[in-house]
Amino acid sequence: MSRLSVRLPGLDLKNPIIPASGCFGFGKEYDQFYPIEKLGAIMIKAATEKKRLGNKTPRVAETYSGMLNAIGLQNPGVDTIIKNELPFLKDKQLPVIANVAGSTIEEYEAVAKALNGSGIQAIELNISCPNVKEGGVQFGTDPDVAYAVTKRVKAAADVPVYVKLSPNVTDITVIAQAVERAGADGITMINTLTGMQIDLNSRRPLLANGVGGLSGPAIKPVAIRMVYQVYQAVKIPIIGMGGITTIEDVIEFLLAGASAVAVGTANFQNPMICSELIDQLPFALEKYGFTSAEEVIGKGHLNE
Amino acid sequence: MSRLSVRLPGLDLKNPIIPASGCFGFGKEYDQFYPIEKLGAIMIKAATEKKRLGNKTPRVAETYSGMLNAIGLQNPGVDTIIKNELPFLKDKQLPVIANVAGSTIEEYEAVAKALNGSGIQAIELNISCPNVKEGGVQFGTDPDVAYAVTKRVKAAADVPVYVKLSPNVTDITVIAQAVERAGADGITMINTLTGMQIDLNSRRPLLANGVGGLSGPAIKPVAIRMVYQVYQAVKIPIIGMGGITTIEDVIEFLLAGASAVAVGTANFQNPMICSELIDQLPFALEKYGFTSAEEVIGKGHLNE
Amino acid sequence: MKQVKGLLRATDLIARDTIQYQIELSPALLTEIKPGQFVHVRIDQTAAHMLRRPISICDIDFEKNLLTLIFKVVGKGTAKLKEKQIETMIDLLIPCGNGYPLDELDAEHVLLIGGGIGVPPLYYLAKKLTEQGIKVTAVLGFQSKADVFYEDAFKALGDCFITTNDGSYGDTGFVTDVIEQRQLTGDYYFSCGPTLMLKAVKTKMQAVPGYISLEERMGCGIGACYACVIDKADDSGNVKICHDGPVFRANEVIL
Amino acid sequence: MKQVKGLLRATDLIARDTIQYQIELSPALLTEIKPGQFVHVRIDQTAAHMLRRPISICDIDFEKNLLTLIFKVVGKGTAKLKEKQIETMIDLLIPCGNGYPLDELDAEHVLLIGGGIGVPPLYYLAKKLTEQGIKVTAVLGFQSKADVFYEDAFKALGDCFITTNDGSYGDTGFVTDVIEQRQLTGDYYFSCGPTLMLKAVKTKMQAVPGYISLEERMGCGIGACYACVIDKADDSGNVKICHDGPVFRANEVIL
Numbered sequence A, B: 001m002s003r004l005s006v007r008l009p010g011l012d013l014k015n016p017i018i019p020a021s022g023c024f025g026f027g028k029e030y031d032q033f034y035p036i037e038k039l040g041a042i043m044i045k046a047a048t049e050k051k052r053l054g055n056k057t058p059r060v061a062e063t064y065s066g067m068l069n070a071i072g073l074q075n076p077g078v079d080t081i082i083k084n085e086l087p088f089l090k091d092k093q094l095p096v097i098a099n100v101a102g103s104t105i106e107e108y109e110a111v112a113k114a115l116n117g118s119g120i121q122a123i124e125l126n127i128s129c130p131n132v133k134e135g136g137v138q139f140g141t142d143p144d145v146a147y148a149v150t151k152r153v154k155a156a157a158d159v160p161v162y163v164k165l166s167p168n169v170t171d172i173t174v175i176a177q178a179v180e181r182a183g184a185d186g187i188t189m190i191n192t193l194t195g196m197q198i199d200l201n202s203r204r205p206l207l208a209n210g211v212g213g214l215s216g217p218a219i220k221p222v223a224i225r226m227v228y229q230v231y232q233a234v235k236i237p238i239i240g241m242g243g244i245t246t247i248e249d250v251i252e253f254l255l256a257g258a259s260a261v262a263v264g265t266a267n268f269q270n271p272m273i274c275s276e277l278i279d280q281l282p283f284a285l286e287k288y289g290f291t292s293a294e295e296v297i298g299k300g301h302l303n304e
Numbered sequence C, D: 001m002k003q004v005k006g007l008l009r010a011t012d013l014i015a016r017d018t019i020q021y022q023i024e025l026s027p028a029l030l031t032e033i034k035p036g037q038f039v040h041v042r043i044d045q046t047a048a049h050m051l052r053r054p055i056s057i058c059d060i061d062f063e064k065n066l067l068t069l070i071f072k073v074v075g076k077g078t079a080k081l082k083e084k085q086i087e088t089m090i091d092l093l094i095p096c097g098n099g100y101p102l103d104e105l106d107a108e109h110v111l112l113i114g115g116g117i118g119v120p121p122l123y124y125l126a127k128k129l130t131e132q133g134i135k136v137t138a139v140l141g142f143q144s145k146a147d148v149f150y151e152d153a154f155k156a157l158g159d160c161f162i163t164t165n166d167g168s169y170g171d172t173g174f175v176t177d178v179i180e181q182r183q184l185t186g187d188y189y190f191s192c193g194p195t196l197m198l199k200a201v202k203t204k205m206q207a208v209p210g211y212i213s214l215e216e217r218m219g220c221g222i223g224a225c226y227a228c229v230i231d232k233a234d235d236s237g238n239v240k241i242c243h244d245g246p247v248f249r250a251n252e253v254i255l
C-alpha cells in the first residue's frame, strides 16, 4: 500500500480524496481540467428510479463562506445513468460510488437493484437530501426509518452500502448506530444543513424551493463535530465531508475519524481543488508528522 | 410610536436592536464606545444560582465567517449580578433581558425567583447552552423537558419569559410549540450550533471543552430558516439572532418573522456594530419600502 | 474550457456602477472564444465567496491580447471585483457556454436588442457580424442617462438607438417601444437583457427568427451541478444555461 | 479604550515571518498608552474573520506619531495582515489591558526576559524604564538566527543577551540557561513569551519579584466575553487576561 492509499469496504482507494455527490456531475465536466482518474473515487450525482427535473429556479444562493442549494435531485434516472454515464468512468478505471435517492423505500430499493452488475464499487444511500418535498431527509431523521431503508437497500445491493447522514438531527449518533445495526458498510457525512435566504427586494425566500441545503466552509465545524461523535459511536468507517477547501481541512477530517473525505462546494470555486489536494497531501502528511494517510485516521481522539 | 419602535411582551423597545447574551457582558465595556442607552434593550450574560468559573481555556476559536465558543456559563452568580451589575443598567434606563441558566429545573427556578423585583424587564430562559456538561442544551432538545422548565420558570417569574431555543434539533417547531403551550411569552433564537475544531499540531480538539458553539455569519442561513419555520408554528413573538453583521441581515430577520433582533459575535469584530445598525435602520427601512420596523415583521411569508 | 489567471490591465468606471475590466490573456486562448460565451470569475482567493460570478465576453483586442468584461456592481461579489487594482491576477473559467451561432447564419441585416448589463455580449457579436459583412442595428435600453455605455462603440459598427426608461437620454421607454416606433427589423434578432425584456422582445418579434441570451444563478458554470436550468418549450425537460446556453433560439425555451 | 483607524505608514519584514507595522495615530491617543498594553486588530472589513487579533504595543514614536507593532505570521489572520499595503487603514481597539506598573516600581535595575513574539512589549517597557533612570538588562530567546530582531535596539538601552534554541546565534539554549550561566538578576524581572518559558522563568527567579505578560485566545479583548481567563493563585477564581492583564504579578496566577 502506498502512503496515500486507504482501504474501506469495497473501496481500495489510491488516495482519500473524492468529489462529493451533486458537485461533480458524472465527472466529464471536470475531466476538462485534469484527468479525473487521479481521484480516489467519484461520488456521482444522485440517481432516482425515473428521470427527475428537480425544483424551480433559482436553485442556488451564496452565503457567508458557503452556499445554499435546492437542486431537487434532478437526474436522468438510474437506467440512463448506467447507460450514458458509467461507461466513461469505467474507461477511466475510477471507482464509482453511486448516490441512491428516492421518495419511498421501494424506490430506493429499485434504484439499488438497477445498479446491480453495473460495475460500481459502492452505493451511497442518500437519506438526507433536504431539497425534495417527500423522501430524502425524512428518512434520515428517524432512526427506525433509517434502519428500515438501509436494511432493504443492503439486501438488494450487490456492493457495499454507505449511508449518507443528515446533520439536521438532535443526535446524529443515534441514526449512525441505527444504520450500522441495519448492516451499513460505512457512513458518509455530512449532507447539507437546512437553511434559507430571504431576498430583501422581492421579500420572499430567494430559492424557489424556499429552503435549501447549506454547504461550504461555514458548516465545517459542525461536520467535524459530527464525524468525531460518530467515530466514537460506531465501528464502520466514515467518509467525511462538509466545507473542505484546504489540505489542513482534509487532515482535520481524518483526525476526527474519517477514513476518506469528499469535497463538494469547493469544486465550484476552484475546479482543480481535488487534484490540488491530492498533490498536497504527501507534503501535509510529512509536515504534521505522519507517514501515511491511514495513520491519521481517528488520531484526534484522546485515547488514540 | 416611532418608526423604529417595536412592542413585545414586557418590552417597549425604542428600536429592535439588542446585543445578544454572552457577547456584551453587562454592558459596561461597550459603554466606552457609545452610550448604550441607545440600544433597544440588553441581553445580559447568563446568570446561574451560584458563581460559576466556566470551562478551561482555550474557550474560543475562529472559523470561516464564524467562531466557536465554550465559555461554559462563567458568571458571578445571580445575586452578585443583581447587586453589582443591574444598578448601572437601571441608571441608563436600558431595558434588561436577563439570561437565566442552570443545571437543574430547580436551579432555573431559583435564578428566576432571585430576579423577582430586581427591575429587569424580561427573562431569557437559556435552555440551549451547548457548553456545559449538564443542563443547558439537554433542556432544549426534548419538548417535554422544555415544557416542564418553561412552566416552572413562568410560575416563578414576575416578568415575561422568553425561551431561548437550540438549533441542534431535528424539528425546532416542536420545541417552540412546547414552550408556547407552557406559557412562554416569547421565543429568542437561535443559540449556537454545536461544532468542533481540531488542532493539527496537538492533534486534539482545540477548545479545552472539546465541542463549542458555532456563531457568526456562517450560521445565518440556518437561523433565518428556523425563525421562518417557528413564525409559522407559534403565535408568540420571536427575537431573532444568528450571524447578524449588516442592516440587511436585520431586515432579513424581521422579514422571516422576528419582532426584534440580537447581535452577538459581530460585537467582537466591531464594538460599534449595534450603534451603527440603529443609525442605519431608518435608511434601510426607506430603501426597502417600509415606513416602520413593525411593518417589516413577517413580511417575508407568502401569505403576508 | 480552461481555468486561467489573467492580468488585470485596466479597470474603469464607464457608467454608473458599471466597471470595465481589461484582462490580458494568451492569444491562443482568445482565438477560441465566440461571441455570446461568458467567463466564470472567482471573486477572491479566500473562502468568503464560494461561488464564481458569470460575466459575458464583451470584446477582444487581439493586438494587445486583452479581454474586455463589463459588469454592474449589484451585490457583494461585484462590489469586491470593483475594488481590484490593476496588475492583480483574475481567476477565470473561460470560455463558458455555447455562444451565438455565427457560422450557420444566413443574414444580411440583424437587429441587436440589449438591456442594461445585457448589452456587453452584443458588442463582440456586433463586431463579428460586421466582419462577416452583415449589417447590424442596435437598440439598447438603459434605466437612465447615467447608465448608458458603449453608444459610440456600437455607432461605429452600424445604427444604434439608445432608449432610457425615464427618458433622460435618447428615446423614452422600453426597447420594444423603440422597435415599434422606428419600425425596426432584420433577418434575425439577437437579444440579451432582463427576463421581462426578453419576454416582451420575443412577443414583439414573433415573425423574426431570434436568439436570446439568458441569465440564471449558477453554481459550477460548466454543466455539472444542475443549478441553472430552464424548461424547454417542447416539454421534453430542461437545459442548462451554463452549458447548453446561455444563447438559445427564442422559441426553444420557456421564459 | 477607543476604536480607531490608523494609517499604515510602513510594513517591513524584520526577521523570518516577522512583520513590523508602523501606524500613524493621533498624539492624544498615543500619550495614553502604557508599556505592556496591547491593541486588538481587525483583520479586514469583511465577515470572513470575526475575531480580532491581540498584538502588543512595541514602541511609540511621539515625533512622527507612530505606533510600532511586531507580529509573527503564524496563521490565517496574521497572514492577511502581512498582505496589507502601506496607506491602508488599520482598525484597532486601543489601548487594551493594564500594562506594567511603572509608577509603583522601586528599582534600580530590572531584568527583561523575552521569548520570540514575547519580545516586542519589552521594548517599549525598556525605553520607559531607562527614561526613569532604571538600568535594564535584556535576555531575549529565539528559535534560530533567522528569527532574531531588535538586538541593536535593546543594546542601545542596556545590556542585551541573545540566545537561540539551536545555537545558531548568540548563546545556546533557553533564556533560563543564559540567566543561570551569566548569573543575571535585578530588583525586578519582567517576562513575556510562551507559557513554558514563563513557567521556567518563574521557577528560576523565585527570589525576585516579577511581572509576566500572558497570552490567551480572545474574543472581545475588552473584558466582556470571559474567553481569556486564567486561574488566580489564591484559589479565589479567575481573572481576564484582556482586562485584568495581560500583565500579572508572577505569583498572582497559575500558569
Ligand SMILES: Cc1cc2nc3c(=O)[nH]c(=O)nc-3n(C[C@H](O)[C@H](O)[C@H](O)COP(=O)(O)OP(=O)(O)OC[C@H]3O[C@@H](n4cnc5c(N)ncnc54)[C@H](O)[C@@H]3O)c2cc1C
Residues within 6 Å of the ligand: A061, A062, C038, C051, C052, C053, C054, C055, C056, C057, C070, C071, C072, C073, C074, C075, C076, C077, C078, C079, C117, C120, C121, C214, C215, C216, C217, C218, C246
Ligand atoms: C451568462 C451570464 C452572463 C452575464 N453577463 C453579465 C455581464 O456581462 N455584465 C454584468 O454586469 N452582469 C452579467 N451577468 C449577471 C451577473 O452574473 C450578476 O450581476 C452577478 O453575478 C451578481 O453578483 P453579485 O455578487 O454582485 O450579486 P449578489 O446578489 O451578491 O450575488 C449572489 C449570488 O447570486 C448570483 N446572481 C445575482 N444576480 C445574478 C444574475 N443577474 N444572474 C446570474 N447570477 C446572479 C451571483 O452570481 C451570486 O452567486 C451575467 C449572468 C449570466 C448568467
Ligand SMILES: Cc1cc2nc3c(=O)[nH]c(=O)nc-3n(C[C@H](O)[C@H](O)[C@H](O)COP(=O)(O)OP(=O)(O)OC[C@H]3O[C@@H](n4cnc5c(N)ncnc54)[C@H](O)[C@@H]3O)c2cc1C
Residues within 6 Å of the ligand: B061, B062, D038, D051, D052, D053, D054, D055, D056, D057, D070, D071, D072, D073, D074, D075, D076, D077, D078, D079, D117, D120, D121, D214, D215, D216, D217, D218, D246
Ligand atoms: C495580549 C497579547 C499580546 C500579543 N502580542 C503579540 C505580539 O506583539 N506579536 C505577535 O506576533 N503575537 C502576539 N500575540 C499573539 C498573537 O495574538 C497571535 O499570534 C495571533 O492572534 C495569531 O493569529 P493568526 O490568525 O495568525 O493565527 P490563527 O491560529 O489562524 O488564529 C486563530 C485564532 O486563534 C487566536 N490565537 C492563535 N494563536 C494565539 C496566541 N498565541 N495568543 C492569542 N491568541 C491566539 C487568534 O487570535 C485567532 O482568534 C499576542 C497575544 C496576546 C494575547
Ligand SMILES: Cc1cc2nc3c(=O)[nH]c(=O)nc-3n(C[C@H](O)[C@H](O)[C@H](O)COP(=O)(O)O)c2cc1C
Residues within 6 Å of the ligand: A020, A021, A022, A023, A045, A046, A069, A071, A073, A099, A126, A129, A164, A190, A191, A192, A214, A215, A216, A217, A219, A241, A242, A243, A244, A262, A263, A264, A265, A266, C219, C225
Ligand atoms: C449543488 C449541490 C448539489 C448536491 N447534490 C447532492 C446529491 O445529489 N446527493 C447528495 O447526497 N448530496 C448532494 N449534495 C451534498 C454534498 O454532496 C455534500 O454532502 C455537502 O455539500 C457538504 O459538502 P461541501 O461543504 O464540501 O459541499 C449537494 C451539494 C451541493 C452544493
Ligand SMILES: Cc1cc2nc3c(=O)[nH]c(=O)nc-3n(C[C@H](O)[C@H](O)[C@H](O)COP(=O)(O)O)c2cc1C
Residues within 6 Å of the ligand: B020, B021, B022, B023, B045, B046, B069, B071, B073, B099, B126, B129, B164, B190, B191, B192, B214, B215, B216, B217, B219, B241, B242, B243, B244, B262, B263, B264, B265, B266, D219, D225
Ligand atoms: C462568546 C459567546 C458567549 C455566549 N454566551 C451566551 C450565554 O451566556 N447565554 C446565551 O443564551 N447565549 C450565549 N451565546 C449565544 C449568543 O447569545 C447568540 O445566541 C449566538 O451567538 C448567535 O448569535 P451571533 O451569531 O450573532 O453571535 C454566546 C455566544 C458567544 C459567541
Ligand code: FES
Residues within 6 Å of the ligand: C217, C218, C219, C220, C221, C222, C223, C224, C225, C226, C227, C228, C229, C240, C241, C242, C243
Ligand atoms: S451552473 Fe452548474 S449546471 Fe449550470
Ligand code: FES
Residues within 6 Å of the ligand: D217, D218, D219, D220, D221, D222, D223, D224, D225, D226, D227, D228, D229, D240, D241, D242, D243
Ligand atoms: S477576550 Fe473577552 S473577556 Fe477577555
